[in-house]
Amino acid sequence: MRTEPNVDLTRYVSNLDQNVYTIYNLPEEVIAVIFAYVSRSPAGFRENLAKLLADDELAVNEQSGGMATAYSEKASRFHEKWVVGYGHSSVAEHAVAHIGIEKISRLASAELELANSFNSFTEYSQRYQRPRRGEFYIPAGLDRQPEMKAKYLTLHEKAYDVYEQLMSGLKKFLLKSLSQTEHESDRAFQLRVEKIAFEDARYVLTLSTLTNLGMTGNGRALRDTLVQLLSSRYEECHRLAREMEREISRVIPTLLKYVKPNDYLIQTREHLQLRWDSVQATPYPVTGPRARFTRMPGYREALEMLTARLLLSQCSLSYEKAEEASRHLSLAEHEQIADLALSRLRFFDNPTDELQHLTYQMEMKISEANWHQLLRHNRRTHFSYGQPTTRLGYTIPPHVKEAGLTELFQTFMSEAEQIYQEMEAWNPLLAPYCITNAHHRQVTATASLWELYHLINLRTSPEAQWDIRETFEQLYRELKENHPVLAKYAQRRL
Structure with missing residues (x-):
């Protein structure tokens, strides 16, 4: 050289x-x-x-x-x-930047994590860390309405009061109902009980609760992320974008030049809102996670697609020849080929890339706590999602029911929904900060079978959080019923 x-x-x-x-x-x-x-x-x-x-x-x-x-x-x-x-x-x-971001709301962190799929995140987990009283976001717009601000502050103080009451009640219940394992120390058992307790108690905390996260992104993804945040409907996201721009520019200054709100995104959202101004969302409360497939290929169609792609990659056939050869095989032969392509998958393996050609669409009504996990740990899923709302009901953690704490939980949820409705009537852009982790969000998703293998394998394991585990167990059961051989090796961590 x-x-x-x-x-x-x-x-x-x-x-x-x-x-x-x-x-x-x-x-x-x-x-x-x-x-x-x-x-x-x-x-x-x-x-x-x-x-x-x-x-x-x-x-x-x-x-x-x-x-x-x-x-x-x-x-x-x-x-x-x-x-x-x-x-x-x-x-x-x-060009890459690593950014530490502290004290933003859970609402803003979700907007950030959805802004660009090429960024990587590690976020403060409410499953493993206990939040502190008073650590919630207060929108500046509330200063224009002192009476509403007082109600907002009271609600969030009450949320923490109920959180602590749930924590206390859950710990007492779990210490009696759970068994200490043979080699588990007293301290380890106490920590396990506490983790379960504050994992479930957090469902009464709101989307205003502050969080911290670490983020890594390349210059292109970061620039697009800032544009998305500046074009967001939420003022907090605009401020966050400018703070991120200031700090990232110390590392990659030129690549962030001319970052500004995107007129297309903003104007399109506004015109669509006007177009559907008279459309009213019908309340459709559900009592737990609900997930189903809205579109999936027919079983034989899916098998033929997989076989054709495998023929293309393994035998270098033309598209037409691979399709023709695939069509002439029997269902049993297709199932044998699928089994051959998937049966050697091990614990942490990813399946063959040909599964990325098989796409599925899903609908989910899931808690905000569940949604936050899903958006952070998916790899190649594309989402369309509604805004935070009270119209779809909420999830009550099973341990809360078993511990006899349902009335405490539901009473607070009713109070939160009342304040949300008052806020929504006054300023719809501030009302989402009153939505709790328990409230359901409408989510539709498109994912390949490759991605479903990742999500089902990860989210139906014994270590998965119960809420998201139930969501993907519902999807896995439906997939297994309709595409038995293709679903056969998706769940590998049991």
Whole structure:
């Protein structure tokens, strides 16, 4: 490898003589430039890096690391021309930022996590950590209506009171009803009981409850995320977007230039709302998670599709030849081929990629607690979803019923729904902050059989939270009934 004189690459690459190496200790946008040069230069990454390091404009030194404070004018001009000017956004995917976000509402965190599927998140879990009194979001708009603000504050104080009462009652019940295992210490048993108790007690907390999360995204995904947040219906999301933009710009400044609300998204939402202004959602309360398939291919059709794709990938047949060969097989032969393709799956394996061609559509009415888990841990599911509401009923955790705490739970839910309705009549954009984790949301989803294998395997395991486990057990039972061989190996963690 030829290198520039007086340039020491060892601080920036993991080796100088192998064909595979890592690159580090450089500003993220500079890394993106180096990777982008490969499409325009016959030289390797290390040679391009050496040239950039030898250029005084790069402004990279031992103190710069991954920050862009001493930022390269050359990298900036490159991104201005190719990413901002010509729209070659794939270049931006090589620049990455890691962001810590604290004290945003659960409502805003859901909007953030749905903004772009290429981001990665780890969020504060209400299943494992106990929230603190007073940690809830107070919309600035409430200052215009002091009486409503007082009701809002009272509701959230009451939510925490009920949360603590549920915690106390559940712990007493669980200590009596659960058995301590043979090798479980007293402390471990106490911790297990507490975890179950605050996992169920949290259902009375509202979407205003504050949360923290860690987020990783590339420049392209982060830019699109900020546009989505700036175009959101919620003021909190606009403020969050500008705070994120300020901090991310310290790492990848040029790639976030010209981030602004998207007129198309905003105007389309407004015009659709006007178009359907007279449509009233009919109350349809359900008492627990409800999930069903709304569309799935016929059983033989699905098997033929899978066989044809396997023939394409394994035998290099044309599409027409693969389809024709698949059509002439018997149902039993198709089932044998599907079994051959899936039977060797192990505990954590992903199925063959050909399952991604089989798509299914689902409808779910699930609690906000359930929904928050689903949106955070799905991998390739596409969602359309309603806004937070009281019209679809709510889920009462089974342990709450068993412990004789149903009346306490339902009394608070009635109070929360009353405040929600008053808020909705005054300001519909602030009312969702009064929705609890127990209230149901309308969700429709499209996923491939590949994704269903991931979700069913993960969410029907004994370790899965009971609410989302019941949701995917319903879907798994329906899938198994209609597509028996295709569903046979989806559940592998029992």
